[in-house]
Amino acid sequence: EIFSSMAKIKDVLELVQDYDVKVEFFDNYIRAQEQYLEYLSEILEVAENVDQLLSKDLSPEHPAIAFRYFNDLNVIHRLKNKVDVFLDEERNNMQFDSEELRDFVAELPTEEDLNGTALGITRLKASYKLNVSDIANGVIANRPSRPLTLPEILDMIQYTYINFEEVKGGNILKFGLDILYYLDRTWTQLTEKEVAEILTLQLKILSFGGCICTHEYKHLLSSLILLDPNASVPSNTHCISFTRSPDCQYHREEFALDRILETFYKLCRNEPVNPIAAVVPYLSKQRHLVCKYVHNNHPYIILQPVQIEYLNEDRPTVAILHDVVSRRERTDLRLHALDFLKRSTVTTIKGRVPSPNKISQTMIVENAIVNKYFPSFRQRLLGVTKLASRSFESLKVSNYGLGGGYTIHLDLLFPAVKHNFTDTTNNRLTTMVTYLTDVENGGATVFPDLGLRVRPQKGSALMFFNLFRNGTSNNFTKHASCPVLYGEKWIANQWVLRNGQEFAYKCDLSNEW
Numbered sequence: 001e002i003f004s005s006m007a008k009i010k011d012v013l014e015l016v017q018d019y020d021v022k023v024e025f026f027d028n029y030i031r032a033q034e035q036y037l038e039y040l041s042e043i044l045e046v047a048e049n050v051d052q053l054l055s056k057d058l059s060p061e062h063p064a065i066a067f068r069y070f071n072d073l074n075v076i077h078r079l080k081n082k083v084d085v086f087l088d089e090e091r092n093n094m095q096f097d098s099e100e101l102r103d104f105v106a107e108l109p110t111e112e113d114l115n116g117t118a119l120g121i122t123r124l125k126a127s128y129k130l131n132v133s134d135i136a137n138g139v140i141a142n143r144p145s146r147p148l149t150l151p152e153i154l155d156m157i158q159y160t161y162i163n164f165e166e167v168k169g170g171n172i173l174k175f176g177l178d179i180l181y182y183l184d185r186t187w188t189q190l191t192e193k194e195v196a197e198i199l200t201l202q203l204k205i206l207s208f209g210g211c212i213c214t215h216e217y218k219h220l221l222s223s224l225i226l227l228d229p230n231a232s233v234p235s236n237t238h239c240i241s242f243t244r245s246p247d248c249q250y251h252r253e254e255f256a257l258d259r260i261l262e263t264f265y266k267l268c269r270n271e272p273v274n275p276i277a278a279v280v281p282y283l284s285k286q287r288h289l290v291c292k293y294v295h296n297n298h299p300y301i302i303l304q305p306v307q308i309e310y311l312n313e314d315r316p317t318v319a320i321l322h323d324v325v326s327r328r329e330r331t332d333l334r335l336h337a338l339d340f341l342k343r344s345t346v347t348t349i350k351g352r353v354p355s356p357n358k359i360s361q362t363m364i365v366e367n368a369i370v371n372k373y374f375p376s377f378r379q380r381l382l383g384v385t386k387l388a389s390r391s392f393e394s395l396k397v398s399n400y401g402l403g404g405g406y407t408i409h410l411d412l413l414f415p416a417v418k419h420n421f422t423d424t425t426n427n428r429l430t431t432m433v434t435y436l437t438d439v440e441n442g443g444a445t446v447f448p449d450l451g452l453r454v455r456p457q458k459g460s461a462l463m464f465f466n467l468f469r470n471g472t473s474n475n476f477t478k479h480a481s482c483p484v485l486y487g488e489k490w491i492a493n494q495w496v497l498r499n500g501q502e503f504a505y506k507c508d509l510s511n512e513w
C-alpha cells in the first residue's frame, strides 16, 4: 500500500523519474520494432505479389516475367541494410530465426542481376529483332504475359544503363530509345512527372551516344525544361564511337553489323545464309552426306549403334551424334552440376571477371566422376569416335542464363599459336557439345562461316574437329551459341586433346582432313 504514507508516495515519484532513461530505451525499442515490422510487411507484400504471379503458372523462363520477379524481389534486397542494422543491434526478440531471414535476403537478386536481365532482353531484341511493342506488352516469342507497367518499363531502361561504360554498344542505346519512343507514342495518360522522367532518360541515352549538340537533343531538352525548370540535365560524359550519323538518326535505323555478326544473328533467326566463299568447295560434298549407324564393335554401342548425321563432311567435319546421353544421365548430370555452377569468367589484367561473351554458369565434372557415375555416356563417345580416352578432358557442364549465349569463338586452348605449323602444343582436336535439354526457342549452335545452324536436341552431341591434320587451327569452325529466347539450355562439353590421338587420327603436313 502506498497512499497511506506520504514518504512512500515521494519514493514512487522518484522511482519514476529514475526510469526516464529506460523510457527512452523502450521508445527506441518500439520504434525499431515498428520499422522491422514495416520491413517485414514490405517483404510479405512482395512475396504475395510473386506468389500471385507464380500461382498463374507463369514461368521465369519468360524474360519479361523474370524481369518482373527480379524487380519485385530486388525491393526486398534493397531493404537489406535496414534488416542488417536491426539484426546487428540485437534488438530482435522475434519468434523466428533471424539468421535465416538474413540468408534469405542475401540470396535475392541484386541490382547487378537486374542489369544483367535488362541487358539480356536488349540482346534478345537485337538478335531476334523483337519488337518493342511486344516487349512492352510482355509478349516474347509469342508467349504472352501481363503487359509491363510504365514504372516497370522505366525501371528496365534504368537498369539497362547501370555500368553502361562497361557494356557500350549501339544496340543497347537503341533499345532504350526505341522503347521510350514507343511509350511516347502510345501512352496517352502520362502525368507530367512521367513525361519528365521519359525525357530525362531519352536525354541521358542520347548523351551516352555523344549526341548533345543535335537538334533532337536540344528539342527534348527544351521540352524537359518547360516541364521542370529545375530538372537535372544529363551531360555528355561518354562520347562513344558508334554514333553513325551526325544527327543521331541511329535510333530509327538498324545498326550496321559486320558480316559475321550479321550472319550469326541471321542463323539464330533461322534465316537463310550463304557459307563464305572459302569453304564452298568443301561443302559441295554435302550432296553425298550420309546418315549412318556406327558401332565399331565397341561393347557399349554394339547393341545400340549410334546414328551419325553429317552436316559437313570435310574441312571441317561437323556431325551430330544422336542419342548419346540417356534421359537418366541427362537428369543426373544437371542435378550434380546444380550445386557447383559458377558464372563463366575470363582472365583479364584485372584478374578473373565475368565473361561478357559467355552469359552462362559452368562447372567441371572431373574424369574420375564421369567414369564412375556416367560410364555409359563416356563409353558411347569413345565407342563412336574411336578416340583414345586418355586425351578426354574433364566434362564441362554449362547452363545459360536469361538471354544467355556465347559469342563467336574458336574452341582453342592456345589461340596464339593457331597458325604455327610447327605447333606442338596440345590443343583441342575435337569438340563434342552434348545437349542435355531441348530449348524451346533460340539457343541454337551456329557456324557463321559454314552457314550452319544446329538446334539443340536433348541427348545428342554436336561434334566437330577444330584442327587440321597438321595441328593448326581450322578457323572455319568458329561458332557461337545463339541467345536463349525462351526456355532453358543445358549442355555438357567434351573436348578431346590432340596428343594421344596419333593412332586414332593420323597427323600429316596437310591442312586437310
Ligand SMILES: O=C(O)CCC(=O)C(=O)O
Pocket: 406, 411, 433, 443, 444, 445, 446, 479, 480, 481, 482, 491, 493
Ligand atoms: O552452347 C553451345 O551451343 C556452344 C557452346 C560452345 O561453343 C562452347 O562451350 O565452347
Ligand SMILES: [Fe+2]
Pocket: 409, 410, 411, 479
Ligand atoms: Fe565453343
